[in-house]
Amino acid sequence: MKYVLGYRCSVCDSFYPFKEEMMICPVCKDSGILDLVYDYKNLKKFMRVDYFKENHEYNIWRYKELLPIRNDFIDNSLRVGWTPLYKSNKVSIKYKVDNLYFKDEGMNPTQSLKDRASVIGCIKALEANKRVVCCSSTGNAASSLAGNAAKLGLETVIFVPKRAPIGKLAQLLAFGAKVIKVDGDYKAAYDLSRQAIDKYGFYNRNAAINPNLVEGKKTVAYEIWEQLDYQLTDWVIVSVGDGCTIAGVYKGFFDLKSLGLIEKIPRIMGVQSEGCSPINDAYHNDLVVRESVEDTIADSIAVGIPRNPIKALNAVKNSNGTYLKVSDNEILEALKELGALEGIFAEPAAACSYAGLIKGRKEEVIKDKESVTVIITGNGLKDTKNALTIINEPVDLKNNFQDFIDYMEGERVINE
Ligand SMILES: *Cc1c(COP(=O)(O)O)cnc(C)c1O
Ligand SMILES: [Zn+2]
Numbered sequence: 362m363k364y365v366l367g368y369r370c371s372v373c374d375s376f377y378p379f380k381e382e383m384m385i386c387p388v389c390k391d392s393g394i395l396d397l398v399y400d401y402k403n404l405k406k407f408m409r410v411d412y413f414k415e416n417h418e419y420n421i422w423r424y425k426e427l428l429p430i431r432n433d434f435i436d437n438s439l440r441v442g443w444t445p446l447y448k449s450n451k452v453s454i455k456y457k458v459d460n461l462y463f464k465d466e467g468m469n470p471t472q473s474l475k476d477r478a479s480v481i482g483c484i485k486a487l488e489a490n491k492r493v494v495c496c497s498s499t500g501n502a503a504s505s506l507a508g509n510a511a512k513l514g515l516e517t518v519i520f521v522p523k524r525a526p527i528g529k530l531a532q533l534l535a536f537g538a539k540v541i542k543v544d545g546d547y548k549a550a551y552d553l554s555r556q557a558i559d560k561y562g563f564y565n566r567n568a569a570i571n572p573n574l575v576e577g578k579k580t581v582a583y584e585i586w587e588q589l590d591y592q593l594t595d596w597v598i599v600s601v602g603d604g605c606t607i608a609g610v611y612k613g614f615f616d617l618k619s620l621g622l623i624e625k626i627p628r629i630m631g632v633q634s635e636g637c638s639p640i641n642d643a644y645h646n647d648l649v650v651r652e653s654v655e656d657t658i659a660d661s662i663a664v665g666i667p668r669n670p671i672k673a674l675n676a677v678k679n680s681n682g683t684y685l686k687v688s689d690n691e692i693l694e695a696l697k698e699l700g701a702l703e704g705i706f707a708e709p710a711a712a713c714s715y716a717g718l719i720k721g722r723k724e725e726v727i728k729d730k731e732s733v734t735v736i737i738t739g740n741g742l743k744d745t746k747n748a749l750t751i752i753n754e755p756v757d758l759k760n761n762f763q764d765f766i767d768y769m770e771g772e773r774v775i776n777e
């Protein structure tokens with residue numbers, strides 16, 4: 362925490378010196394989401410490429426100097442971060458992208474990128490002497506909070522909307538969370554959690570307004586840079602719901618640039634689902650974010666009233682990127698193709714970024730010769746119901762080897 366100077370308001374740009382548990386700008390109130398400010402000048406003195414090369418801690422804590430936490434509790438946490446970055450083989454050929462990479466965030470301890478934020482939330486709760494952490498979530502923020510809290514000895518109260526997929530609900534319950542299933546949408550769950558936090562003094566892990574959480578998410582950008590051997594691709598693609606993940610990705614690159622470690626922030630492409638695309642629509646129209654219906658299979662990004670639209674719009678604007686939206690069908694096709702061609706099983710919200718790559722290539726938003734990193738934000742096992750609507754049916758046979766032979770003889774593709 363030595364290098365945290367304070368906060369800057371993302372609306373009015375005012376600076377506030379660091380104070381624990383400051384959440385929003387006192388002037389702008391709810392819309393005044395804060396951004397942590399670091400002492401880049403002093404960090405620069407030792408944070409060169411060699412500093413990273415000589416660091417052998419392969420988890421999120423390798424970046425502890427760039428995080429707003431004390432180091433007292435980090436040794437007790439789950440192992441978050443340092444997920445694999447794969448160079449694509451087949452997809453790279455199919456869509457003619459020579460340098461294409463997949464950052465598989467489904468390999469985090471509770472199988473989504475949200476672990477990067479949740480572990481920070483839990484550490485902040487411990488630092489504030491809280492016993493209970495609370496959030497509202499469509500699933501991954503909650504399941505990752507529950508898992509990370511369990512490991513760190515905290516209790517969790519979680520408000521979920523009624524459409525939460527069963528895989529995520531199972532995770533929550535397995536991690537011992539108190540789960541409140543609200544008969545309503547994400548907005549309803551969010552409003553109730555907020556009242557609960559006010560009344561009972563729980564630690565608030567609602568990502569959008571807690572400025573510490575984006576700081577955890579930004580580490581995915583550092584890792585991409587390191588795993589690409591301290592280079593970056595022209596584009597980085599990520600799916601967008603509330604807007605905190607894309608804001609985190611931008612912040613990570615912003616830090617690297619401020620430290621003089623990269624020259625240019627990659628172009629960031631945010632991808633939303635057609636059934637819920639308020640940020641995409643605002644970006645391409647008048648920058649006013651309007652409430653949207655939440656009608657998509659990509660539950661993790663079905664956020665009708667995004668809580669972090671300013672940072673999400675700025676991430677794209679400041680990186681000269683763009684927003685795209687894709688249909689549920691395109692998401693499911695992408696999910697299937699990513700599994701079959703790359704061996705990565707993504708949940709629908711995570712396949713959405715890959716659907717964005719496909720569309721971005723078709724519409725020539727991503728040009729020939731441009732290099733791309735696609736962030737796969739969550740694992741497919743969290744939501745097998747939607748996946749099963751698209752992937753091939755198993756072959757039904759009688760329990761008899763001749764049946765299998767008959768099947769093989771009929772199946773030229775496999776025989777040849
Ligand atoms: C939360 C989430 C996102 C989007 O993050 P936001 O901060 O809501 O924009 C994307 N994919 C998955 C799997 C997620 O859980
Ligand atoms: Zn402000």
